Amino acid sequence: MVVSETADRSKPALALSGGGFRATLYHVGALRRLNELGYLAQFERISSVSGGSIASGMLAAAWPRLTLAEGRFSNLDIEVFEPLRAFCRRDIDIKAAGWGAILPGKSIGDILADFYDDLFSGARVENLPDKPQFVFNATNLQTGRLVRIQKVRLSDYTIGEVPNPKLKVATAVAASSAFPPVLSPVTIGFAPSDWKDLPGTTHFGDPQFTKELHLTDGGAYDNLGLQTIENFATIVVSDAGAPFSVAEEASSLWSKQTMRALDIATDQSRGLRKRLLHVECEAQGRKYAYAGIDSDPRDYTAPRVLETNPALAGALSRMRTRLNPFSDEEQGRLINWGWYMMDLAMRSFVKSGEPAPETWPVPEWPL
Numbered sequence: 001m002v003v004s005e006t007a008d009r010s011k012p013a014l015a016l017s018g019g020g021f022r023a024t025l026y027h028v029g030a031l032r033r034l035n036e037l038g039y040l041a042q043f044e045r046i047s048s049v050s051g052g053s054i055a056s057g058m059l060a061a062a063w064p065r066l067t068l069a070e071g072r073f074s075n076l077d078i079e080v081f082e083p084l085r086a087f088c089r090r091d092i093d094i095k096a097a098g099w100g101a102i103l104p105g106k107s108i109g110d111i112l113a114d115f116y117d118d119l120f121s122g123a124r125v126e127n128l129p130d131k132p133q134f135v136f137n138a139t140n141l142q143t144g145r146l147v148r149i150q151k152v153r154l155s156d157y158t159i160g161e162v163p164n165p166k167l168k169v170a171t172a173v174a175a176s177s178a179f180p181p182v183l184s185p186v187t188i189g190f191a192p193s194d195w196k197d198l199p200g201t202t203h204f205g206d207p208q209f210t211k212e213l214h215l216t217d218g219g220a221y222d223n224l225g226l227q228t229i230e231n232f233a234t235i236v237v238s239d240a241g242a243p244f245s246v247a248e249e250a251s252s253l254w255s256k257q258t259m260r261a262l263d264i265a266t267d268q269s270r271g272l273r274k275r276l277l278h279v280e281c282e283a284q285g286r287k288y289a290y291a292g293i294d295s296d297p298r299d300y301t302a303p304r305v306l307e308t309n310p311a312l313a314g315a316l317s318r319m320r321t322r323l324n325p326f327s328d329e330e331q332g333r334l335i336n337w338g339w340y341m342m343d344l345a346m347r348s349f350v351k352s353g354e355p356a357p358e359t360w361p362v363p364e365w366p367l
Helices: 020-036 051-065 076-087 093-102 108-120 169-176 254-284 310-317 328-349
Strands: 012-016 045-049 133-140 146-149 153-156 160-163 186-189 212-217 234-239 287-292
Touching (some): 020 051, 020 076, 051 076, 093 108, 254 287, 287 328
Parallel strands (some): 012 234
Antiparallel strands (some): 133 146
8 A cells, every 4th residue: 555645745845843832932923924925825734743733723723714915814913823822821731731630531631622622713624724734743652653633644654544534623733732741642532444554554453552542742753843844845944942951960850860861862853853854955955944943043144134132032942831821022022033033044045035124023022
């Protein structure tokens, strides 16, 4: 059996990284600049993880209502950005953990999905647009493999695929953003007949793996969301993941050592994926634009009119990745930074003829 190809890989694709509400807001800025450049409507596939999936889920749910004029969406603020900003003022993670612990018949993952369903107004994966393809990435706690959830399929290539899955966008986003151990797992049930075999599967037909999927944050496997877009002709990455920090002292507490080891492994994984992206695109003559929250504007070749304060910008990359309320200042600065870095990345590597912008999208919180 051959996996059917559903995307035109000669077109551009976008990856939105994880990083809680910090990532969601950073991506709001990145999406805004991509739209201003007339590029958002061109993506063939939008792949997302964790906090990136919150932004992508809102974009996907609103897509049928968006108005396209001369290559740009005129109502993104109303349909996508304002609802996301309002959502990022809410206390989600503590409430999900609290209510999930006490409500009968409801898990933490169920409560998390309910919060998202309020944001997405009941949108369903099977009703998403055919193009762009929205892919929400989660991690299977049993197989340790990526689970990709999209309109055409839900798949774990050690188990098989569920063609045209029937589930809410909120469930897909909850699975993608179920940060362990507090917010995970998100459990999705299936009938045996839902699954189709794929080449190389090892668990197809095994009810221990097919009856229920126990999913956690997609960042555990790929915090950049790159795997599902790695062979597209043009790749654009908005990365709000946590930069690695050097510790002057090593803790003797087992819990802190465990988290430190996880941070080291995650940092190495992110670094390897970024290097592989660079090497492969350079070798194959493909374009890519990387806009990282901890990137230095001076590393980009595009001319700048707006200048930034390194101390203010650097603090944003160290901001918390919780799903708890972000103030107007925190939101404004994160949106401005995501917009600014995406502008530099796109004008340096993809749309070099564009003029440098002269005003901030959230002018009351310049950088």
